[in-house]
Structures are given as structure tokens and as C-alpha cells.
Amino acid sequence: MRDHVVLFINGEKHEVRGAAAFSMLADFLRYERRLTGTKVVCAEGDCGACTVLRGHPMLGRNPESGTLRFDPINACIATVAQLDGAHILTIEAVSDGDTLHEVQRAVVDHHGSQCGFCTPGIVMALLGHTEHHLGDAPDRKALQNHLTGNLCRCTGYDPILDACANLRPSETTSVVARYDRPEVVAAQQAVARVPFHVIDGDRHYLAPTTVAGVLDARAAHPRARLVAGNTDLGVLMNKALLSTFGHAPAQPFTEFISLQHVAELGGVTVLPGVALHVGARATFAEVELVCDTHLPELASLLRVFASPQIKNIATLAGNIANGSPIGDSLPALLALDASLHIAGPGAADRVVPLAAFFKGYKQFDLRPGELIRTIVIPLPRPGALFRADKVCQRKDLDIAFVSGAWRLDLGADGRISDARVAYGGVGPTAMRLPKAEAALVGLKPTDPALASVAALIEAEVTPRSDVRGTEAGRRKLSGNLFRRFASGLRASGLKAPAASAGAEVTP
Ligand SMILES: Cc1cc2nc3c(=O)[nH]c(=O)nc-3n(C[C@H](O)[C@H](O)[C@H](O)COP(=O)(O)OP(=O)(O)OC[C@H]3O[C@@H](n4cnc5c(N)ncnc54)[C@H](O)[C@@H]3O)c2cc1C
Ligand code: FES
Ligand code: FES
Structure with missing residues (x-):
């Protein structure tokens, strides 16, 4: 067990102990290493001023150059500890x-x-x-x-x-070729094999290398937060340091368990024509790459998910466990009947359908000590129509007002034999709409009557007004998203059109 974090920066090895391991990479680069080329503006992953390249053997090699794969990430919301073993290239290396x-x-x-x-x-x-x-x-x-x-x-x-x-x-x-040296890669691999536990006062940061190790760490530190890409947690951590509008700062997080070195949680396994098994450590960039071939409709949605920097580190598991009712992946996963394999103190994993996972706003069927191990995404049956869509103020890097996903299975007579209708941003959790689903069964997808289901959707969603939009506007958008889906089906003669998120659908 190590008591420190190891980071490689522009080819140099650094051992980091104590408080510095808990800091954001951007602060560490600027204040500890005096690499001030990396800037901080928003400190929440939005502006990209802090972009650095991250390379790690676990992320694979660049098929073109053969060098280690290095991809951009935001240094302002990634902690030094979560990047243990990574090689970071900053602007000073270029x-x-x-x-x-x-x-x-x-x-x-x-x-x-x-x-x-x-x-x-x-x-x-x-x-x-x-x-x-x-x-x-x-x-x-x-x-x-x-x-x-x-x-x-x-x-x-x-x-x-x-x-x-x-x-x-x-x-x-x-640039990478100048820094991708075999001895550094070997050292990175050695680092990833040894778990660490860094302590700074009452703060703990642990990185086990097996799921069993994570479960043990959870038992020993029941208040600890699991860390995957840290893109949600990092923003909260930065905000918790601020005292805004006269309120006291929120209670800071003190204990963390990172999944970064748990190799068994990595990657996306494809069961061709059947399902995708997405490990809890798989990033959105990895998921998008696999979906390009095996689930292009989901890949289309992921094109407008966050930014490359976020997708290179954020995970699908984190999107689910963050539990935001407007998490982009959730309606699509609900429409595809995704399920979660949840590891815990018991001998066998629990399998929970995603539709049963969400219990209320940020409340889940996740018991103390458990973690999401795998997300199983069944692939649509041949001939099924599936589409996911979102509406936001700008095309890229924006939180949706409303998102929706629809899956229509067709019987031999060309009529809808089973339907899924799922929405985000219209209630305390992402949700399926059973009345709308039932109304679709028996219709032909090109039937103009299909559009009448939009009114049912508008009645079935349960949105609230907030700073982003009104309750009435969200209802109308929910219906209009479905109208766009239905009219696209009619226009394309049964082929689900490619998703094009944006602000074209108006209330
Ligand atoms: C600039 C920016 C843009 C964004 N854009 C989008 C967007 O377009 N669409 C969108 O939906 N989201 C967006 N997000 C939100 C965020 O990126 C996603 O929710 C992301 O999927 C979170 O994944 P993560 O790995 O970073 O999670 P983390 O921040 O590491 O964790 C999130 C939560 O999940 C828990 N957790 C993580 N892994 C597990 C596990 N295996 N088992 C149980 N609990 C776990 C953590 O404890 C934590 O509570 C954005 C965030 C930022 C900062
Ligand atoms: S400082 Fe804005 S994304 Fe990091
Ligand atoms: S912000 Fe000034 S040059 Fe881009």
C-alpha cells in the first residue's frame, strides 16, 4: 500500500503526499510546480482554459502513431489523487x-x-x-x-x-512522441498495480485495485464518496469552497474511494446484436466509440454530450449515480431497458433494472457499501425504431431543458408491439411514461394518429418551473420532441432519423 500519489508531468516523475494530493490538478500545476501556462477561469469544466493532455496505459494506445493515447481533460475539476499514475502534458511541453x-x-x-x-x-x-x-x-x-x-x-x-x-x-x-518513453510507461503500469491510501488530517483518499478492495474500503470508510471521473464531484468540491450569496460554505467532502485502478471495471464489452456491457470505469469517449458501430442512435446523442475534455474522463456509471433528472444518458438507457449490476457485501451482484433504480430526487436503490459494477444495455431488436433527443439553449456543452428517448418494437404486421417512452427534466427523476407507451401499442409508426400520443405525453410528465424553464414550456417541449420523432418516422418511411439535439424544437 502506497501512502502517496505518483504523477508524471511533462516527462518528470513526482511523488505527491498529504494535502497536495487532494488539490485540483490545475492548482497543483500552478502553485506547486509553477507551471502557470495552465489557466483557471471557471473552475467547473466549462471554459477549457485549464485543458491538459492525460495519458495512461489503461487508456490504450493511439492506433495512428503507436504512442500512448493522450487526450484532453479539464485540470480544474480533476484531483491529483484521481490521476495517480497518469502522465500529464501541459502547454509548457508543447x-x-x-x-x-x-x-x-x-x-x-x-x-x-x-x-x-x-x-x-x-x-x-x-x-x-x-x-x-x-x-x-x-x-x-x-x-x-x-x-x-x-x-x-x-x-x-x-x-x-x-x-x-x-x-x-x-x-x-x-508532441506525445517526445514524452512517450518506455521507462515512463513501465513506471506508470507499476504505479497502477499498487493501491494507495493518502491521509491529510481527517481526509482520506483511497485507490484500491480490485472490486473486493473497493468494498473493503467502503466498509472501513462508510462516509466516503466513490470517485469515477470526478466531473460532477469536482464541480461540487470547487463550489463548496465558495461562500456565495452570504451562505456558509457547504460541508466539504473528506473521504474518497477512487475506481481508477480497478481494471475489472474498465471497458465496454460488445455481445453483438444482444447487448453492451459498460464497465463502471468506462468513459463516455469509450462508450461513444463503441456506439458508433453498435448503437449509432446513442452515439448521435453523445456527440452533443458535454465536451471532449469531459467525455474523456466522465463515466456512464457516474451519470447514473449522480442521479440528475436531466442526465443526458438516462432517457435513452430507460428506453433501451438497461439494467445495473451492483456489487456489494453479498456474494453475488444484484441486478436492478434502471427503471427501478431511481426512487426519488437523487435517491437510488443503492445500499450502503454498494457500487455499480456494470451497466447492461440491450441493443434494439432488428427493425426496432429507437431515437434519443435533447433540447437546450445551445448545441454544445449545455444542460438540457428536456430530453426524451423512444423505442418502438414492431410486430410481423408492421404495428408497434411494444413501446418505451422515457423523458428527463420533467420530474424528480428521469422517468418512463407508461400511459403513452400503452397508447402506442397497436399503431403503425407511420400512422398520423401517432402524433396524438404527444398530448398524452404532455399530460403525463410532471415538470416544475425553475431557472431554466417553466412547467408549461417543459410540457410543450416534451410533446414537441415526440412530434418531431413521429414526423421524422413518417418522412423517412420508417427509419428513425439521426438525433440532432439543439434548440430547434420550440414550445
Ligand atoms: C462542464 C460539464 C459539462 C457536462 N455536460 C453534461 C452533459 O452534457 N450531459 C450530462 O448528462 N451530464 C453532463 N455533465 C455532468 C457529468 O459530466 C456527468 O454526470 C458524468 O457522467 C459524471 O460522471 P463522472 O465519472 O465524472 O462521475 P463522478 O463525478 O466521479 O461521480 C458522480 C457520482 O456518482 C457516484 N459514482 C461514480 N461511480 C459510481 C459507481 N460505480 N457506483 C456508484 N456510485 C458511483 C459518485 O460517488 C458521485 O456521487 C457535465 C459536467 C460538466 C462539469
Ligand atoms: S477553468 Fe474553466 S474548464 Fe477549467
Ligand atoms: S479569451 Fe482572450 S484570446 Fe481568448
Whole structure:
């Protein structure tokens, strides 16, 4: 058992003990290592100023370059401890001596930097893309998509996109190749095999390497929070330090159990045509990649989930266990009849259908000491129609007002034999709508009568007004999302159209 965290930063090994292990990576880089190129603006994962690249053998290799895979993450909401064993590349690693990297050269030449505060994050985010496309002609649209997690207040983005469009393929060399040394990778692998327990006063951070170890740690530290990607927890941690609007700061978290080194919780297993088994440590980026081939409708939804930085570290299990009624994945998982395999003190896992997991606002069927081990997502039957959609104020990196997902199984007569209708943002939990489901059975998917179910949906949802929208607006949006789904089916002659989240559906 180690009493410290090990981090590799720009090729150098660091052993981190005590309070520093609990700090956010951005603060550690800036205040402990004096690597001040990494900026902090929002401290909640929204602006991308803190973007760094993270590489870890557990995340695999870049199929193009053969080097370790390095992907952008937000350093402001990731703790040093949760990154134990990772290799972090910061903006200071990018130029080769005095020679700017091609991405930096293009940003300078096209005036993509004005005040410069966002610039290191933008360069790191762009590198996250170019490292996987070395020598390719620049794809302005792909690079633009890769920047959805980066905000710039000065440039209006055009100069940055011009820089993207003018990257010279022959000059776009790998930064990672300079740092991906076999001895570092071997050291990273060795670190990941040894659990750690870091203590700082009454604070504990544990990282077991097996599920059994996690269960033991949970028994010994019953108040500890499980940590997967920390994208929800990290924002809460940062907020808890603030005393806003005259209120006292919230009670800070003091005990954590990280799942990062539990190899058996990693990855997505595909049972072709049957189901996806998503491990609790699998990130949204991993899930999206698998869904591209096996569940493209879900992949379409994940295109507009958060940002690349968030998807590279956030997990599906965390999205479920966070229990937000507007968690993007939840209506889709409900519509697909997903279930959870839950590990606990008992000998065998409990299997809980997701529809039975949510008991109320942030209340779950998760007993003390338990954790989600696997999410089982049955794949739609051949011919079934499935779609998931969300409505938000802007296309990327936004919390939805309302989200919905629908699955229609068809009988031999072409009529709907079974239906799932699930919504988020319209009640204390994401929910299925049994009355609407029952009304769909027996209809033909192209039948104009299908649209009449929208009125049932509007009556069955139970939204409330809040800062994001009114109760009436959410009801109307719920119905309109279904109308869009139904009219898409009619227009496409039975093929579920690709999801296109955005603000086009108006109340
Ligand atoms: C900038 C930003 C953008 C975002 N955009 C979106 C978005 O578009 N859509 C959306 O739905 N969400 C979004 N989120 C929210 C968040 O990213 C997701 O909810 C994410 O899936 C959380 O996963 P995580 O691994 O980071 O969870 P963590 O923060 O590590 O954990 C979340 C909760 O789950 C618990 N937990 C984690 N793993 C397990 C387990 N195996 N068993 C039991 N409990 C567990 C933790 O204890 C904690 O209570 C966004 C967040 C940020 C900061
Ligand atoms: S500081 Fe804004 S995303 Fe990290
Ligand atoms: S150059 Fe000022 S924020 Fe982007």
C-alpha cells in the first residue's frame, strides 16, 4: 500500500503526499510546480482554459502513431489523487525549445490569440485532435467540434478556426512522441498495480485495485464518496469552497474511494446484436466509440454530450449515480431497458433494472457499501425504431431543458408491439411514461394518429418551473420532441432519423 500519489508531468516523475494530493490538478500545476501556462477561469469544466493532455496505459494506445493515447481533460475539476499514475502534458511541453509547434504557429499567424488567457487551453485541445490525425489535411469542422469545450471572449473564434484550417500537415508533428518513453510507461503500469491510501488530517483518499478492495474500503470508510471521473464531484468540491450569496460554505467532502485502478471495471464489452456491457470505469469517449458501430442512435446523442475534455474522463456509471433528472444518458438507457449490476457485501451482484433504480430526487436503490459494477444495455431488436433527443439553449456543452428517448418494437404486421417512452427534466427523476407507451401499442409508426400520443405525453410528465424553464414550456417541449420523432418516422418511411439535439424544437 502506497501512502502517496505518483504523477508524471511533462516527462518528470513526482511523488505527491498529504494535502497536495487532494488539490485540483490545475492548482497543483500552478502553485506547486509553477507551471502557470495552465489557466483557471471557471473552475467547473466549462471554459477549457485549464485543458491538459492525460495519458495512461489503461487508456490504450493511439492506433495512428503507436504512442500512448493522450487526450484532453479539464485540470480544474480533476484531483491529483484521481490521476495517480497518469502522465500529464501541459502547454509548457508543447514547443520544442524555442521552436513553436505547428498548432502554436498557426494560432500566432492567424491572430487566434488576443488577451491570451484561453490560448494554452485552445492549443492543448487542438493537440488532442491533431495527435490522432498526424499528417492529415486539416478538417476545420472536426477541429471546431474538438473545441466545443473551449471558450474565448476576445477573438470571436474566426481567427482560431482560420488557424485550424491552415495547419500544415507535414509540420503537424507529435508532441506525445517526445514524452512517450518506455521507462515512463513501465513506471506508470507499476504505479497502477499498487493501491494507495493518502491521509491529510481527517481526509482520506483511497485507490484500491480490485472490486473486493473497493468494498473493503467502503466498509472501513462508510462516509466516503466513490470517485469515477470526478466531473460532477469536482464541480461540487470547487463550489463548496465558495461562500456565495452570504451562505456558509457547504460541508466539504473528506473521504474518497477512487475506481481508477480497478481494471475489472474498465471497458465496454460488445455481445453483438444482444447487448453492451459498460464497465463502471468506462468513459463516455469509450462508450461513444463503441456506439458508433453498435448503437449509432446513442452515439448521435453523445456527440452533443458535454465536451471532449469531459467525455474523456466522465463515466456512464457516474451519470447514473449522480442521479440528475436531466442526465443526458438516462432517457435513452430507460428506453433501451438497461439494467445495473451492483456489487456489494453479498456474494453475488444484484441486478436492478434502471427503471427501478431511481426512487426519488437523487435517491437510488443503492445500499450502503454498494457500487455499480456494470451497466447492461440491450441493443434494439432488428427493425426496432429507437431515437434519443435533447433540447437546450445551445448545441454544445449545455444542460438540457428536456430530453426524451423512444423505442418502438414492431410486430410481423408492421404495428408497434411494444413501446418505451422515457423523458428527463420533467420530474424528480428521469422517468418512463407508461400511459403513452400503452397508447402506442397497436399503431403503425407511420400512422398520423401517432402524433396524438404527444398530448398524452404532455399530460403525463410532471415538470416544475425553475431557472431554466417553466412547467408549461417543459410540457410543450416534451410533446414537441415526440412530434418531431413521429414526423421524422413518417418522412423517412420508417427509419428513425439521426438525433440532432439543439434548440430547434420550440414550445
Ligand atoms: C462542464 C460539464 C459539462 C457536462 N455536460 C453534461 C452533459 O452534457 N450531459 C450530462 O448528462 N451530464 C453532463 N455533465 C455532468 C457529468 O459530466 C456527468 O454526470 C458524468 O457522467 C459524471 O460522471 P463522472 O465519472 O465524472 O462521475 P463522478 O463525478 O466521479 O461521480 C458522480 C457520482 O456518482 C457516484 N459514482 C461514480 N461511480 C459510481 C459507481 N460505480 N457506483 C456508484 N456510485 C458511483 C459518485 O460517488 C458521485 O456521487 C457535465 C459536467 C460538466 C462539469
Ligand atoms: S477553468 Fe474553466 S474548464 Fe477549467
Ligand atoms: S484570446 Fe482572450 S479569451 Fe481568448
